[in-house]
Amino acid sequence: MVQSNGAHGESDATEPDTTIQEGAASGASTDASLNARVKQPDSGHHKPVIWMIAALVVVALIACIAIVNSRSRKTATPTQSDSIAIGIKLAPVSLDIRNQSGSALEQLLIGNVYEALVSRNSNNEVEPGLAKSWTISDDGLTYTFKLNEHMNFSNGDTLDATDVAWSINQLKAKQYYNSDQVENLKQASAPDATTVKLTLSQPDANMLWYLSGRPGLVFDKDAHYDAKTTAVGSGPYLVKSFDSSSKLVLQANPNYWGSAHKARTNTVTVRFLPDDNAALNALTSGDVQVLSPVNANMTGKLKSSGKYTVKATEGSDKFVLAFNCTGAKTSDKRVRQAIRYAINHKEIIASRGGVDAALGGPIPSVDPGYEDLTGLYPYNPAKAKSLMRQAGYSTNHPLKLTLTYANVYGSELGEQLRSQLSRIGIDLNVNTVEFSTWLQDVHTNGDYDLSLVDHAESHDFYKWTQPDYYYHYDNPQVQALYAKALAATDDEDSASYLKQAARIVSEDAPADWLFAYRVSVAQVKGVTGFPSRLSQSVLPLWKVAYTPAKA
Amino acid sequence: MRYLIRRLIWFAVALLGLSLLVFAALRILPGDVASVMAGTNATPARIAAIRSRMGLDRSYPQQYADWLGGLLHGNMGVSAISGRTVASQIGAHAAVTLPLIVLSLLVALGVGIPMGCQAVLAGSPRVRSVLHTIAIVGGAVPALWGGLLLIMLFGRGVGLIGILPSQGFPDAGWHAPRAALISLILPTITTGLVAGAGIMRYTRACLISMEDSDAVAMAMACGMTRRQAMLRVGLRLSAAQLVSVAGLTFAQMITGVMVVESLFNLPGLGAMLINDVGNRDLIAVQSELFLLAAFFLLLGLLVDLMHHALDPRLGEQTQHAGGEGSTHDLGIR
Numbered sequence: 036m037v038q039s040n041g042a043h044g045e046s047d048a049t050e051p052d053t054t055i056q057e058g059a060a061s062g063a064s065t066d067a068s069l070n071a072r073v074k075q076p077d078s079g080h081h082k083p084v085i086w087m088i089a090a091l092v093v094v095a096l097i098a099c100i101a102i103v104n105s106r107s108r109k110t111a112t113p114t115q116s117d118s119i120a121i122g123i124k125l126a127p128v129s130l131d132i133r134n135q136s137g138s139a140l141e142q143l144l145i146g147n148v149y150e151a152l153v154s155r156n157s158n159n160e161v162e163p164g165l166a167k168s169w170t171i172s173d174d175g176l177t178y179t180f181k182l183n184e185h186m187n188f189s190n191g192d193t194l195d196a197t198d199v200a201w202s203i204n205q206l207k208a209k210q211y212y213n214s215d216q217v218e219n220l221k222q223a224s225a226p227d228a229t230t231v232k233l234t235l236s237q238p239d240a241n242m243l244w245y246l247s248g249r250p251g252l253v254f255d256k257d258a259h260y261d262a263k264t265t266a267v268g269s270g271p272y273l274v275k276s277f278d279s280s281s282k283l284v285l286q287a288n289p290n291y292w293g294s295a296h297k298a299r300t301n302t303v304t305v306r307f308l309p310d311d312n313a314a315l316n317a318l319t320s321g322d323v324q325v326l327s328p329v330n331a332n333m334t335g336k337l338k339s340s341g342k343y344t345v346k347a348t349e350g351s352d353k354f355v356l357a358f359n360c361t362g363a364k365t366s367d368k369r370v371r372q373a374i375r376y377a378i379n380h381k382e383i384i385a386s387r388g389g390v391d392a393a394l395g396g397p398i399p400s401v402d403p404g405y406e407d408l409t410g411l412y413p414y415n416p417a418k419a420k421s422l423m424r425q426a427g428y429s430t431n432h433p434l435k436l437t438l439t440y441a442n443v444y445g446s447e448l449g450e451q452l453r454s455q456l457s458r459i460g461i462d463l464n465v466n467t468v469e470f471s472t473w474l475q476d477v478h479t480n481g482d483y484d485l486s487l488v489d490h491a492e493s494h495d496f497y498k499w500t501q502p503d504y505y506y507h508y509d510n511p512q513v514q515a516l517y518a519k520a521l522a523a524t525d526d527e528d529s530a531s532y533l534k535q536a537a538r539i540v541s542e543d544a545p546a547d548w549l550f551a552y553r554v555s556v557a558q559v560k561g562v563t564g565f566p567s568r569l570s571q572s573v574l575p576l577w578k579v580a581y582t583p584a585k586a
Numbered sequence: 587m588r589y590l591i592r593r594l595i596w597f598a599v600a601l602l603g604l605s606l607l608v609f610a611a612l613r614i615l616p617g618d619v620a621s622v623m624a625g626t627n628a629t630p631a632r633i634a635a636i637r638s639r640m641g642l643d644r645s646y647p648q649q650y651a652d653w654l655g656g657l658l659h660g661n662m663g664v665s666a667i668s669g670r671t672v673a674s675q676i677g678a679h680a681a682v683t684l685p686l687i688v689l690s691l692l693v694a695l696g697v698g699i700p701m702g703c704q705a706v707l708a709g710s711p712r713v714r715s716v717l718h719t720i721a722i723v724g725g726a727v728p729a730l731w732g733g734l735l736l737i738m739l740f741g742r743g744v745g746l747i748g749i750l751p752s753q754g755f756p757d758a759g760w761h762a763p764r765a766a767l768i769s770l771i772l773p774t775i776t777t778g779l780v781a782g783a784g785i786m787r788y789t790r791a792c793l794i795s796m797e798d799s800d801a802v803a804m805a806m807a808c809g810m811t812r813r814q815a816m817l818r819v820g821l822r823l824s825a826a827q828l829v830s831v832a833g834l835t836f837a838q839m840i841t842g843v844m845v846v847e848s849l850f851n852l853p854g855l856g857a858m859l860i861n862d863v864g865n866r867d868l869i870a871v872q873s874e875l876f877l878l879a880a881f882f883l884l885l886g887l888l889v890d891l892m893h894h895a896l897d898p899r900l901g902e903q904t905q906h907a908g909g910e911g912s913t914h915d916l917g918i919r
Contacts, residue, residue, distance in 0.1 A: 264670060471866045474622060475621055495627075
């Protein structure tokens with residue numbers, strides 16, 4: 036393209052131009068109209084400059100406002116703040132806790148907005164909740180709960196035994212979320228206003244624990260509201276606003292019936308920050324005071340700044356690398372065992388920041404029946420190779436497998452597994468998909484070789500006893516032991532059966548437990564009451580308070 | 587008039603085709619909202635029960651007819667997951683995205699046009715080439731990277747001169763107009779500057795093509811200086827093309843700002859779409875996509891009509907040539 040350079044372009048077109056410029060320089064033109072025009076090019080020349088200056092002034096003004104703004108904020112609030120913001124990673128998609136899946140819903144709503152018949156503490160133990168005490172009959176089939184008196188919902192309605200019985204019977208009738216956890220629960224009744232009686236079809240050692248979760252939640256039978264967008268519960272907090280793409284705002288319930296769990300902070304904002312970098316920015320810029328979880332690889336700067344405390348906390352999250360037990364290639368136990376021997380857990384944990392714990396079996400350390408099973412399949416590539424040889428594969432004749440997992444877990448894990456397994460003759464094709472695709476292909480249709488998912492729930496060993504669950508693991512011995520564990524009326528007996536069952540599951544190698552995810556929690560100094568265990572499933576916000584340091 | 591009517595008929599046909607395309611494309615996605623609601627603990631029986639309760643087991647033509655019928659009555663449906671009407675959902679998120687786009691466009695035009703003019707008219711060839719380089723480099727900067735840089739410079743708590751918020755939108759939304767506006771400053775600059783570089787290049791190209799035109803020569807023959815002729819005549823004649831560019835930039839921004847929104851954690855349309863697709867909330871997604879695409883088409887229509895008004899010559903052209911494609915094909919996209 037030819038670039039015409041104004042005055043130096045075609046001679047005939049620019050001739051008048053040059054004359055004018057000369058005239059401007061000397062001011063000698065005799066034509067008044069030409070002289071009048073002479074000044075205009077100059078003023079035109081300055082226009083963009085003026086605009087730029089104007090733009091700069093605007094930017095400077097805005098900056099001044101911002102500075103003044105942040106200064107005035109700094110000098111205020113020397114005492115306990117009446118609000119706190121907490122950043123979490125996964126957002127609940129709606130507030131409908133009776134129908135919608137998602138551990139974030141339980142984490143945020145149970146104990147804060149809705150309350151259950153019994154509650155759960157940060158040691159994963161059952162404590163009194165709406166019921167202040169209970170008795171269990173010797174045969175383990177009748178539970179009698181004594182409720183607290185003078186309880187009410189946030190809308191003012193009274194909460195008594197009829198609401199409790201109604202909620203539990205509705206759960207069974209409408210098959211609400213996790214109703215299958217309390218399959219052995221036959222019926223609930225309310226003999227009087229403060230007594231609730233539960234009848235079981237067979238003893239269930241997990242019953243109380245499950246009643247501290249979704250199945251035990253109590254709803255107002257007389258209230259009409261859209262459970263997806265609002266909530267009417269009996270807890271210390273009310274839902275002020277909810278937007279699953281940004282935040283949940285909770286406000287202290289002025290009508291709260293109890294005194295033990297009375298909210299210490301008036302407004303709690305929970306922000307949903309799926310991106311690790313954005314989450315860290317939100318913490319360092321003061322938009323949130325607590326970040327749970329924070330990426331363990333990003334905590335170095337936080338720790339060295341001295342303004343934050345960072346702690347790795349124990350929980351029930353298990354990163355399960357499941358092998359399809361009925362799959363064409365993974366039904367061979369030698370292959371499954373070889374994979375377990377070939378995985379270097381230490382290396383994986385170290386690359387994630389070194390805070391996660393090794394886990395050798397299906398039961399996490401916070402659950403009954405836990406035992407350190409990491410010794411069953413120690414890292415042993417030589418043994419893995421020989422098992423693969425027995426199964427008919429080698430590095431020259433590799434076994435092709437596909438690992439399907441949701442992209443929320445990042446691509447690093449898949450790549451690490453691919454490189455570790457390539458050493459023993461497995462050609463791993465890593466397929467990261469959207470979570471919904473994973474749900475459809477792996478979970479619902481069971482169509483996979485290897486799958487990776489974070490099973491966050493506590494007390495979820497029962498999945499290894501259901502052959503139609505996507506693990507497709509079917510061992511009658513394990514099923515019998517689990518039934519015994521449930522039927523045992525003594526907690527220790529129950530735990531010892533679970534221990535035996537878990538060991539058998541781990542030996543059969545239907546999966547590898549890559550690690551127990553330990554959530555790193557970062558908080559600004561001055562925050563108190565944030566739980567140091569299990570904060571991913573039990574988050575008692577009423578305890579949390581924030582006293583900013585004086586500026 | 588005939589032009590207008592023909593244009594409107596094509597608009598309606600395009601909308602219908604669009605609805606079919608959106609509906610069909612979303613049905614290809616694996617997974618459905620029932621399995622998302624049911625989660626990882628669910629048995630297949632429970633998922634099937636949810637499916638039939640939500641009407642997902644009906645045939646596709648039936649679902650399409652229901653949806654289209656609703657659209658014709660102005661009813662975009664209710665999100666299966668959040669329980670909010672799709673209209674209110676779009677409204678709430680557009681309240682973040684649209685101001686961001688409009689402000690960004692203002693920044694883009696405010697920066698792009700003067701600097702584009704300057705890139706042609708500046709006296710010194712060095713200034714011109716520097717401006718030209720700025721336009722090319724500016725257009726090549728990915729918005730994500732530019733935004734990160736801005737956060738590192740100005741983000742409160744993280745930046746060198748940490749004065750501006752870089753995360754999220756104020757709780758009160760536009761009820762706290764100052765806080766809302768301040769939270770949009772960095773995102774606006776990010777998208778505005780990148781789009782501004784594009785507009786600067788088009789302005790420059792338009793003006794250069796005007797430089798040798800008879801109109802400018804005529805204006806100079808009548809006594810205007812070259813600068814005056816270019817700004818008063820050349821720029822005005824380029825206006826039609828610049829309007830097209832601005833219109834298309836606006837349309838592109840609707841999808842383009844999604845990256846920036848996620849960087850600054852703004853609850854805009856992008857976050858909404860990503861969420862709803864992730865949850866396979868197809869009723870919501872199809873209405874949202876349809877509305878966005880219809881907005882695109884509408885913008886195209888408006889730009890064409892404006893183009894027509896600004897440049898009377900086009901009327902003759904389209905009547906003789908029987909097509910308006912050439913007039914808005916500026917080599918964009």
